Amino acid sequence: MPISMIFVWTLFGVLVLAIVVGVSVALVNRYRVVKGRKAPAEVEAPPAEPPSEQPTGEPEAEEPAAVVAEPEVPEAPASRMARLRRRLAGSNNALARGLAQLLSADRIDDETWDDFETSLITSDLGVGPTTELVEKLRGEFAIDGVADPGQARTILHRELVNLVDPAMDRGLNLDHPEGRPAVILMVGVNGTGKTTTCGKLARVLVAEGHSVLLGAADTFRAAASEQLQTWGDRVGVRTISKEEGADPASVAYEAVQAGIDEGIDVVLVDTAGRLHTKTGLMDELGKVKRVIEKLAPVCEVLLVLDATTGQNGLTQARIFAEVVDVSGIVLSKLDGSAKGGIVVQVQRELGVPVKLIGLGEGPDDLAPFDTEQFVSGLMGE
Ligand code: GDP
Numbered sequence: 001m002p003i004s005m006i007f008v009w010t011l012f013g014v015l016v017l018a019i020v021v022g023v024s025v026a027l028v029n030r031y032r033v034v035k036g037r038k039a040p041a042e043v044e045a046p047p048a049e050p051p052s053e054q055p056t057g058e059p060e061a062e063e064p065a066a067v068v069a070e071p072e073v074p075e076a077p078a079s080r081m082a083r084l085r086r087r088l089a090g091s092n093n094a095l096a097r098g099l100a101q102l103l104s105a106d107r108i109d110d111e112t113w114d115d116f117e118t119s120l121i122t123s124d125l126g127v128g129p130t131t132e133l134v135e136k137l138r139g140e141f142a143i144d145g146v147a148d149p150g151q152a153r154t155i156l157h158r159e160l161v162n163l164v165d166p167a168m169d170r171g172l173n174l175d176h177p178e179g180r181p182a183v184i185l186m187v188g189v190n191g192t193g194k195t196t197t198c199g200k201l202a203r204v205l206v207a208e209g210h211s212v213l214l215g216a217a218d219t220f221r222a223a224a225s226e227q228l229q230t231w232g233d234r235v236g237v238r239t240i241s242k243e244e245g246a247d248p249a250s251v252a253y254e255a256v257q258a259g260i261d262e263g264i265d266v267v268l269v270d271t272a273g274r275l276h277t278k279t280g281l282m283d284e285l286g287k288v289k290r291v292i293e294k295l296a297p298v299c300e301v302l303l304v305l306d307a308t309t310g311q312n313g314l315t316q317a318r319i320f321a322e323v324v325d326v327s328g329i330v331l332s333k334l335d336g337s338a339k340g341g342i343v344v345q346v347q348r349e350l351g352v353p354v355k356l357i358g359l360g361e362g363p364d365d366l367a368p369f370d371t372e373q374f375v376s377g378l379m380g381e
């Protein structure tokens with residue numbers, strides 16, 4: 001073989017070797033970054049590698065479940081609410097459709113009103129509020145006429161806002177005596193979104209500057225406290241939990257005691273919601289609440305209701321309201337429901353406001369309830 005060929009082959013070999021080594025180094029580095037990260041990268045968090053004390057030491061020893069030092073900053077409440085509005089408006093919701101039909105009718109007769117009434121009921125507004133609203137609108141439209149669809153919309157918007165009741169106080173009560181935390185008890189049927197809401201709410205409270213602690217009083221399944229723990233780790237707050245089957249009241253007690261010892265502002269207590277017997281539920285929740293109150297006031301009992309369950313949700317609400325003094329409602333899964341009229345029904349039923357709404361499974365998918373934005377979304381505006 002001529003010398004020149006040997007030279008070319010050697011050069012080629014060196015090149016291939018260089019490429020192989022380069023790719024391997026890149027892959028190893030990438031693996032290290034992924035391994036070093038705590039949670040799956042759901043947000044573009046900066047790598048935030050603390051400066052190592054021994055730069056030449058072991059390549060990144062595993063940190064034992066260290067909490068996130070810098071909590072992530074949640075999306076602003078206003079933009080979260082705007083997202084709901086878009087979702088409600090974008091969905092093919094019954095109310096928006098009914099309204100469009102009403103406004104496009106050549107002549108509004110009894111049949112047109114009946115159809116409109118049906119679409120209101122379909123949106124889960126409930127028979128009582130629907131009848132009230134239709135009577136009110138019929139009256140107003142008879143006086144002013146509906147020649148101008150814009151005006152008709154304005155009237156409907158105003159009346160819906162009145163039904164939802166803008167005067168209700170929807171703020172969370174976090175008042176607590178010196179040296180004791182404000183305790184929020186999360187209650188509701190299984191699967192409605194209690195644990196998820198605890199996690200999302202903890203995130204909001206931490207971002208507002210409160211110190212928070214989680215109590216995993218759903219001891220029915222081990223997975224339940226693990227799920228809460230995962231949310232806690234994600235937000236950088238401690239979760240107090242016990243083994244599966246432990247007494248829920250004792251977990252709640254320990255969580256609040258830890259809250260006192262550590263000077264925590266808010267303790268969020270997640271509970272189980274098995275509804276096999278009402279007496280069982282009553283005993284368990286009643287005991288959890290009584291035991292907590294030996295240490296600190298329960299400032300909020302938030303009932304989590306799944307917006308997609310309609311009348312079933314209302315039945316659950318009634319049962320829970322008999323067992324504990326519900327102070328606010330969290331309406332979860334509004335992202336999956338084009339209805340939303342349930343807000344009016346459940347508030348009437350329990351006489352307490354919807355304070356928070358769940359818009360999805362993500363960490364920022366919880367928003368304070370805003371009447372105006374909600375009605376705009378419901379009307380497809
Ligand atoms: P729990 O049994 O009451 O504690 O309910 P979980 O918090 O475990 O939630 C049950 C399921 O509902 C989970 O898959 C959650 O991700 C999901 N979920 C909770 N809140 C919402 C929400 O607002 N929207 C949607 N789409 N899913 C939700």
Ligand code: MG
Pocket residue numbers: 194195196218224270271
């Ligand atoms: Mg749960």
